[in-house]
Amino acid sequence: MSEFWHDAGCVFHPVSAPDYLPETQLKQLQLHRLRAVVQRSYDHVALFRERMQGKGITPEDIRQLEDIQHLPFTVKTDLRDTYPFGLFASPMNEIVRMHASSGTTGKPIVVAYTQEDLRVWSSVMVRCFAAAGLDRGDIIQNAYGYGLFTGGLGAHYGAEALGATVIPISGGNTDRQIMLLKDFGATAICCTPSYFLRILERAPELGVNLRDLPLKAGIFGAEPWTDEMRKRIEPEANIKAYDIYGLSEIIGPGVANECSAQDGLHIFEDHFYPEIVDPETLQPVPDGEEGELVLTTLSKQAMPMIRYRTRDITTLYKEKCSCGRTVRRMRRIARRSDDMFIIRGVNVFPSQIEEALLAVEGTAPHYQIVLTNDGTMDDVEVQVEVSPEAFSDKVSVMEGLRKKLSASIERVVNIRVNVRLVEPNKIARSEGKAKRLIDNRKK
Amino acid sequence: MKMHQLSMFLENKPGRLSEPCRLLANAGINILTLSVADTQQFGILRLIVPDWEAAKGVLEKAGFVVNVTEVVATEVVDQPGGLATILEIIEEVGLNIEYMYAFTFRCNDKAVIVFRFDNNDIAVTALQAKGISVVGGVELYERARQ
Numbered sequence: 001m002s003e004f005w006h007d008a009g010c011v012f013h014p015v016s017a018p019d020y021l022p023e024t025q026l027k028q029l030q031l032h033r034l035r036a037v038v039q040r041s042y043d044h045v046a047l048f049r050e051r052m053q054g055k056g057i058t059p060e061d062i063r064q065l066e067d068i069q070h071l072p073f074t075v076k077t078d079l080r081d082t083y084p085f086g087l088f089a090s091p092m093n094e095i096v097r098m099h100a101s102s103g104t105t106g107k108p109i110v111v112a113y114t115q116e117d118l119r120v121w122s123s124v125m126v127r128c129f130a131a132a133g134l135d136r137g138d139i140i141q142n143a144y145g146y147g148l149f150t151g152g153l154g155a156h157y158g159a160e161a162l163g164a165t166v167i168p169i170s171g172g173n174t175d176r177q178i179m180l181l182k183d184f185g186a187t188a189i190c191c192t193p194s195y196f197l198r199i200l201e202r203a204p205e206l207g208v209n210l211r212d213l214p215l216k217a218g219i220f221g222a223e224p225w226t227d228e229m230r231k232r233i234e235p236e237a238n239i240k241a242y243d244i245y246g247l248s249e250i251i252g253p254g255v256a257n258e259c260s261a262q263d264g265l266h267i268f269e270d271h272f273y274p275e276i277v278d279p280e281t282l283q284p285v286p287d288g289e290e291g292e293l294v295l296t297t298l299s300k301q302a303m304p305m306i307r308y309r310t311r312d313i314t315t316l317y318k319e320k321c322s323c324g325r326t327v328r329r330m331r332r333i334a335r336r337s338d339d340m341f342i343i344r345g346v347n348v349f350p351s352q353i354e355e356a357l358l359a360v361e362g363t364a365p366h367y368q369i370v371l372t373n374d375g376t377m378d379d380v381e382v383q384v385e386v387s388p389e390a391f392s393d394k395v396s397v398m399e400g401l402r403k404k405l406s407a408s409i410e411r412v413v414n415i416r417v418n419v420r421l422v423e424p425n426k427i428a429r430s431e432g433k434a435k436r437l438i439d440n441r442k443k
Numbered sequence: 444m445k446m447h448q449l450s451m452f453l454e455n456k457p458g459r460l461s462e463p464c465r466l467l468a469n470a471g472i473n474i475l476t477l478s479v480a481d482t483q484q485f486g487i488l489r490l491i492v493p494d495w496e497a498a499k500g501v502l503e504k505a506g507f508v509v510n511v512t513e514v515v516a517t518e519v520v521d522q523p524g525g526l527a528t529i530l531e532i533i534e535e536v537g538l539n540i541e542y543m544y545a546f547t548f549r550c551n552d553k554a555v556i557v558f559r560f561d562n563n564d565i566a567v568t569a570l571q572a573k574g575i576s577v578v579g580g581v582e583l584y585e586r587a588r589q
Contacts, residue, residue: 386452386508387508388508388509388510391450391451391452391508391510392450392510393448393450393487393489393510393512393559394487394541394542394559395480395482395487395542398452398482398485398487399482402484420484421452421454421484421485422454423452423453423454423459423506423507423508424452424506424507424508425506426454
């Protein structure tokens with residue numbers, strides 16, 4: 001049996017069994033868990049209960065999977081509005097960990113896990129690694145950031161649960177990353193795809209040829225990337241590059257992962273129920289049609305999410321995969337339904353930039369965010385129109401303004417951006433409203 | 444005895460300087476002198492023109508942000524040590540020079556230099572007390588015309 005899995009280019013791990021459930025069994029499991037999680041949220045989360053009552057429905061009204069359409073949506077601002085613990089469905093003495101990600105007002109989005117949530121999280125990460133052909137004996141260099149960000153610890157415990165050897169190097173320090181890839185002989189690396197491109201560029205400068213190393217797989221996520229990037233990374237590093245998907249609000253990394261077929265990401269549907277809706281009408285669209293991904297956590301205890309709008313635009317499809325997995329796949333995330341952009345793994349909303357500019361000038365100037373990619377790293381430039389109030393004939397004052405704006409943005413979004421002062425009225429307005437985001441990154 | 448200077452913000456790219464110059468030319472306004480302070484990203488154009496109010500109107504109408512600043516124009520003897528004398532006077536009263544640039548024409552064998560001090564009033568008093576000629580706007584425009 002195990003030979004079959006190896007022939008298929010996959011590693012079979014017992015934890016991966018739910019990936020292969022027949023559809024009817026999977027649906028039974030999903031319905032059972034959906035009813036339980038709806039009841040749990042109703043009992044313990046005031047916001048959810050009030051919304052259910054507002055719609056005149058109770059958990060008993062969920063009789064079949066399709067009834068999920070009657071449930072209210074959850075959106076990112078709900079997490080902010082209930083900051084910090086308003087959506088917790090477990091008492092603190094059952095919560096064993098919290099994570100947080102950047103929020104739009106400087107307040108982070110807080111998420112929580114029970115012991116059981118962490119076990120589930122590790123198990124879905126094991127399924128990600130297994131889908132990418134990794135197993136006990138592999139050495140996984142985990143270059144996702146450790147800390148409040150879910151990426152580092154999520155991948156870490158998943159890799160340990162797999163039985164692989166983890167190198168918990170965290171993000172940054174590219175030269176050391178390359179040294180350890182070489183000296184420790186990692187067979188896989190976890191990081192953002194843009195960071196791996198940085199490693200790819202730096203290695204030859206250090207006299208290291210990644211193609212000669214044991215490295216065979218990259219688990220790349222936390223930001224959208226493209227097949228073009230894969231076509232560049234794979235031959236240059238002689239590895240397979242796998243796309244991993246996840247978000248803190250749902251669990252962190254581990255919601256979906258590519259398999260050896262590298263043709264869409266398998267969603268671990270027994271824990272995360274996916275729907276695709278039209279982002280305008282919020283009506284469900286059938287499999288095969290593009291729309292916004294909406295996820296419901298079927299087994300989460302500490303912080304269940306019912307119909308969470310991810311803002312990620314994708315397509316679901318259930319054609320049988322050559323790897324044998326039966327769970328549905330989603331296309332690579334191509335874009336988002338709002339203006340949020342992800343840069344170096346950090347979620348940024350234009351409203352955050354605006355807030356940072358406002359903090360310096362007192363009034364929000366006209367600005368535009370321009371994303372570029374020099375072939376390796378994504379870069380952000382914030383172009384700010386010089387207002388008559390802000391203008392001075394002294395260079396030192398103008399340079400000072402530029403630096404203050406840059407520092408203010410860095411404080412709010414935690415990434416360094418270039419600020420460019422531009423002449424008034426240089427930023428195009430349409431119907432009086434400027435287009436805030438220009439994405440010139442190569443797709 | 445101060446005079447008005449116009450300053451404007453320009454992006455540092457080809458063609459940006461010619462536009463305001465062309466606008467003023469079309470309006471029949473002569474530029475007496477100018478300076479450009481530049482950084483990698485942007486420049487600040489400073490202009491002295493005979494009719495600063497008209498020039499400001501023309502430039503603003505074209506969408507430029509225009510500031511009016513008072514600056515001090517002094518005559519400097521066009522010989523070694525001429526400028527040093529003035530700078531010493533300014534040093535004595537503990538003032539800072541924000542920037543300076545020269546006129547393209549001379550007055551009676553003297554160069555004319557434009558200064559922006561951190562306190563123009565103190566500078567003018569100090570200079571005049573030491574017998575340095577501070578030239579007023581009108582006087583300059585008349586000379587420029589000759």
